[in-house]
Amino acid sequence: MKGYDAIVRIMRALKGDELVVSANGMISRELFAVRDSPNNFYMLGSMGLASSIGLGLALALPDRKIVVLDGDGNLLMNMGSLATTGDLSPTNLVHVVLDNESYVSTGGQPTACRTVELEKVARSCGFKLSKKIKDAELLEANMGELLRTDGPAFVLVKVESFWKQAPRVSHKPEVIKRRFRDSVKTSVARQRRKCGARL
DSSP states (O other), rough: HHHHHHHHHHHHSOOOOEEEEEETTHHHHHHHHHOOTTTTEEEOOOOOHHHHHHHHHHHOTSSEEEEEEEHHHHHHTTTTTHHHHHHOOTTTTEEEEOOSSSEEETTTTEEETTTTOOOHHHHTOOEEEEEEEOOOOHHHHHHHHHHHSOSSSEEEEOOOOOOOOOOOOOOOOHHHHHHHHHHHHHHHHHHHHHHHHHH
């Protein structure tokens, strides 16, 4: 399957209130083309840090499902985030890696994922659920399970290529930050209301 098709299937499985952090490069561009939302935090730089930002959000907002859309090259730059996530074990985090075994944004140079099996690395780091998926329909079906199950969950999605003509994210960085911050604030306010109701 192509990266774009995988993102379509993933987004179709979401309810709509999840916070989505997308890695820089083609993944953010394709997510923007598939479904732009204030709930999306598009990484326009800081390669490798989508997983760390997603972890921070998951720990700060335990009542909100956090989905990280990562790339194999991105994750290879920050493999330590898998160990930290497994150790802290947030139940509300789903880490999706779209793996085409190359650095597509910089010319298609091969990554180590031709031999490194990231789903096994995640499992050994303590992720409660870790899968490798190659089929588009299976991906959509499994996303539902991953979203319902207490995590942290990891899914490696093998993709062939990305849509090189995907439009660039047209929002300026400060607009992305403001929209996403407002979405998080809404979530925090909702969480506080729930806590108040329990008291």
